[in-house]
Amino acid sequence: MRAMAYRGPYKVRVEEKQRPRIEHPNDAIVRVQLAAICGSDLHLYHGLMPDTRIGHTFGHEFIGVVDEVGSSVQDLRVGDRVMVPFNVFCGTCWYCARGLYSNCHNVNPNATAVGGIYGYSHTTGGYDGGQAEFVRVPFADVGPSRIPDWMADEDAVLLTDMTATGYFGAQLGDIVQGDVVLVFGAGPVGLVAARSAWLMGAGRVIVIDHLDHRLEKARTFAHAETYNFTEYGDIVLEMKKATDWLGADVAIDCVGAEADGDFVQHVTSAKLKLQGGSPVALNWAIDSVRKGATISVMGAYGPLFSAVKFGDAMNKGLTFHTNQCPVKRQWPRLFEHVRNGYLKPSELVTHRVPLEDIAEGYHVFSAKLDGCIKPLVVPTAA
Amino acid sequence: MTYTPHKPPIAESPEELRRRIPGWGVDLDPRDRPSVPKLQFQEDFTGAHWEFPERQPEKYPRERSVEHGMLTPVFGTAQPLSGVSGAIRRHAYRYAEGRMAHWLLLVLGDRVDAWEHHLKSLLTLRPDNPITETGVKAEFTHHGLRSRVGQHRTDLKHQVLDPVIVGGPWIAAAGAAYVGARSMARSLARVGSDGRRPVH
Structure with missing residues (x-):
């Protein structure tokens, strides 16, 4: 599959990588339809986050279609269109049981001070992110939600972090x-x-x-x-x-x-x-x-x-x-606000970057060119 | 005002604000906001059907923080530790997260990792290319000049450092390679000219 890959501070490229596999019975593999570059991705891009490894795929804002599910997944089906919160979380640890999904203690072996985040270095658990054609989504019965029929894709992808945060x-x-x-x-x-x-x-x-x-x-x-x-x-x-x-x-x-x-x-x-x-x-x-x-x-x-x-x-x-935002806790109310027109996150989108041009996309966002506020990433196969 | 008991008045009344701003006050009640109350036990576990999740197989020794009592049941498998940077990072994980050594060793591991991969890439059909990988082409396609000239941008003062950060190590490495090659050539020439060990 095609995926963004970090090559050192200020350098990224698109590489051919292995499609992610089911690693845990409650995993899903999602085919990404739309992703975004977040301002916090720039901290990784600039080499600020310790334990950001060469070859890491960034991207914690993405939506897509379920392509494969693990043996214990009960709720999602192949073909479901889902939005995935940037937090990787288990749903039942001490923190999750109290609604602090961003502080989950069962998903990040590398640090106790932060939970799990897609595509955000090994300091947040070592999960490749969604600026790619496919992504592994752990705890598929817990994190993702089906995208409501009435919701636009660009609103959905921006509810996975930016709007909720x-x-x-x-x-x-x-x-x-x-x-x-x-x-x-x-x-x-x-x-x-x-x-x-x-x-x-x-x-x-x-x-x-x-x-x-x-x-x-x-x-x-x-x-x-x-x-x-x-x-x-x-x-x-x-x-x-x-x-x-x-x-x-x-x-x-x-x-x-x-x-x-x-x-x-x-x-x-x-x-x-x-x-x-x-x-x-x-x-x-x-x-x-x-x-x-x-x-x-x-x-x-x-x-x-x-x-x-x-x-x-x-x-x-x-x-x-x-705190990092516990995204899924915000969604029911935010869905109402988007539907009622009180918040329209897609109004902030200024750039839509093909995955193959990701290096230019990062440069535009980082150097604040062209009136850039929010760039989206469109994967090759979407 | 500040020096008297009452707060400075707000220019617009709630009714005016409601008319001007769609949705003003719909989340007015602080007790009726999604993140309130904090630390309240959630009965539904958001779809989880376990109290402790099944464990993901550990297919290689997975590094972990010493502040964890065990390897977490689920973990990322991207970019396992390897090479010199892997050894540095593995050493870093011997220190707790509160120790400076932990983070500084991880930062050192990041820099070594970059160089390991840059050098490895030179042996492939797709060597690292600082021009394409930095995306500087966008300067010409996305109004690089117009985005800066005449703007009140304070970041322009330090943006000149970015090429130094990106190109500096490459220039330093090229310089070091040149100096090393030149001194080796000179010492070989010296050995060849004293007649004791001819160089063919």
């Missing part, structure tokens, strides 16, 4: 009616988080980024006020002014490890790999919110330390809520 990020902000919500990062997750904040009753939603085309999308898709931080001497001070010197009630970090805005922080983390991630957005969030505020962290960081301003966080009495 943005919506989850807004929930972790514990937003109450009238809250002022700051969203750092106008990438796909930030845009959905901003849109979701309104659903939870926010009184103001402010999005901060440095890319004008993304801020434009924040205004049209997320109905948000926007600030390009490069136009202000100090974006934190600007946020204090914008909130009558109180600070925001909630901040959502949707940037993570490769945050820009401070050259030294960015280079020491994203380029030199001396930190687990650039904490610029997180530090701006700490400084921009009011005392006693809540900060939701959806941006992905690596496992090494980062220079986070924890003293200020403590002195301000901040509450941090963090």
